[in-house]
Structure formats: C-alpha cells, structure tokens
Amino acid sequence: MKISVTVNGTKYERDVEPRTLLVYFLREALGLTGAHVGCDSSSCGVCTVVLDGERAVKSCTMFAVQADGHAITTVEGLAQGGKLHPLQQAFWDCHGLQCGFCTPGMLMTSYVFLQRNPDPSEAEIRDALSGNLCRCTGYQNIVASVQQAAGVLRAEAAPAAEPVGA
C-alpha cells in the first residue's frame, strides 16, 4: 500500500506492507534509527515517537499504514538548526543518559508531556515517564533533566521581560 508520511518536516512516499510496524518503517525504510526497538511489545517505550506534534505513541504498536497522511516527529527532529532542543541539552547537562538506549523514548515522551504540563512536580514527571524503562536505572538524572528542560521551555515561552528602568 502506498503511504505518504511527513517525518520531521520531510514528506516521504513509500510502498509498505500493511503489517509493517511504524518503528521498522522509520528505521528500515527511512533510515531513521533514533526510535529504538526494545521489548517490541509496547512495554518499554524506547520506540516512542510523536504523532501530529501532540501524541506520544509507541511505534512498535502502530502500523505504518496508520501513519498515512500524518506527521511524525522522531528524536532526529528535535534539534533545530544544529542547536539541541532544551530537553536534549538538559539530558546532556544533567547526565540524563548512561547507555542511551532509552533516551529517544524518554525525550519524545517528555516532549509531549511538557506541552500538557509545562510546570510539573517531580512526582508528575515520574508518573509521566512510567511507561518508559531505563535499564541503567538512571531515573534520578532523567527526572532532573526533565525538570531543567521544563524551566528552560517555560522561560522561552514567557514574553521577554521589559528591561528594568526602561
């Protein structure tokens, strides 16, 4: 079946078998290996990508044909103009990754979560990430990374303050 999917702003048209799962389409047909294959059964979250900018989905549990006509964002689409996304920068700064295998999923889940909840508590971050597993057990720094990124994104979203005394 012929599908047309916009991934990280680029439109791709490909012929796929209906049974092709989205994560294999991204990795094998498009060469975007940022979304990883872990448990392959929607438990671990390393394959998480973003659908239409607003929904985190585990791409091992969605068929590529379902993405026809939709926009997908993968970890490769986070950095803009060579500049890391605040989430990526925060994971760097806070040592939010060890082996890095879970990181793309952590980033994409957090990306959607912070849109909905720009100023989350630590407990809310832990809950939001509970479908993403880190087998290095580096959760402490992952949570700290999301907290830092939330602060940066809030500051970016706030209208620029008037210069004092102007």
Place this chain on the structure above:
Amino acid sequence: MIPAAFEYRRAGSTDEAVAWLAELGADARVLAGGQSLIPAMRYRFARPAVLIDINRVAELDYLRENGSLVLGALVRDSKLEHMPGLRARHPLIADVSVVVADPVVRQTATILGSLCHNDPTGDWPVAALAAGAEIVVRGAGGVRVVPIDDFLVDTFETAVADGELALEVRFPAPTERTSGAYQKIERKVGDFATAAAAAQLRLTADGTIAEVGIAIGAAGPKAVRVAAAEALLRGAAPTKDAIRAAGAEAEKLADPVGDARGSVAYKKAMAGVLVARALTVALERLGVGGLR
C-alpha cells in the same frame, strides 16, 4: 514477531465499517487503538485476514455527558485522564483512567477497545461491571444496547457478533450520595494486574447502602460481578464488619490462575482485600470514615 500478513481497509464512516464487517464476518477485526490487538497479532494469538481501521471515522470520536458518560469507540484513555471535573462526577472512572497500562499507551488505547478485547486482567471490564455500563452495538440488522453483564462473555470474547461494530459505552452518571473507587495491584506500571477490584455505591439519606456494584478482575476467565457481596451490602449500614464480609465473598468467588505474579491463595486473598479497600475509599469519598 511481525504480525502475519493481512489486508488493510480504512473505513471512512460507520456505515462503511459495518458494511465491511457484514461482508467479512469472522475474517475481520476492528482496529481502534490497537494497543491489545497489535501485540496479540504480533504473538500470533490473533490472525485476522482483514483489519478494518476505524481511526479516521470522526463520527465515532465523541464524548457526551447527558445523564450518562457516553464514550464513542475512538475515545482514548488519556482523554478521560485529562478531563476537567471527571473525578467529581465519576470517581470510579477517574480512578481507572490513570492506572490503565502506562501514560504513553493511554494516549492511543481506547476504552471501548479494552471492553471489546475483554482481557481477564483488563481494567475497564471490572469498572464497567461495578458502574453498570451498557454497550451500544451495531450490525446489519440495526443497533442494540447490551448490558455489561451480558457483554462480557468469556476470555477475549464479547457479545459483539461477527459482522457487528461496538459504537459506544455508556456509564450511568452517579446520582447524589454516590461514589466509587478502583483498586489494583500490579508489579509495575503497565504489567497485567495481579488483582483488581471496583466498587460503586449509593447511600440513602439515612446513610444505609441503597445500591452497590462490586466486581473483581484477574480472578478468573473474565471480570466478574461479586453478586453475593452486593446482596450482603444492599440495605445494610456501611460498617467495618460489613465491608470485611463483602471482601470475604470476593475472596471466595475469585478463581485466579497462579503465576509469577502470585499464587492462587495470594490472588484470592488480594481480591478480598481490594474489594474491601475499594468500598472503604468509595465510602470515605462520601464522608463516611472510621472504616479502616
């Protein structure tokens, strides 16, 4: 594993989906959230010849509150999770909406899909029993409304016949002095439940229990109503002893499978404990304390 090959059809309307289901009968399965169906296809537990994708059927994506909470086939769990005021109006539903699978899966999984999957460890079948839900099903012959007790037939089997499409689920709105709660034990977020229980009850003005729904999950081939516990409590005062007796009925009724999550004896005991907890929390939400 990769699922076996299938033919993919994308429905543009309910009419089209129903027509295809009538044409294909047992060869077709409906794809909504797919969060249970796709893993089942990957493990080759399910091997439909044709998958009918209803995700673009906009007319199935609705949520209405008109005395009942009415959820169309495309309402995803996260919609309830983030719905303002839901907890005040439907405490049992609100409890469930934050413990199904995990937060990412809930962004895609649908409530009606979970009911149609009828996994014996699923959350929604348990809650639907306690809440007295109804499911609206459409086939070539028209539309019928199925009470949840008749809907949940057996493991992975419901009253939705070949050629039919489940359209919506209706949860009756709790009236005054009504509350509920859901309790579940799981080894980790996203695991199948080790034990689960739901309760919803209404008190009379003098504080006795007028109506009550109690159900348990992960306790047999399908979620099951604990009718003996309901009978005990109906017309009774909400006391610690009454709650304990209701829990004992659940423990007696539970018929779980022993596995890595726990032995048969443990799971039976937890069915009783969780029914008692669900009742306690529901009553506390109505301002009835001193039950712990």
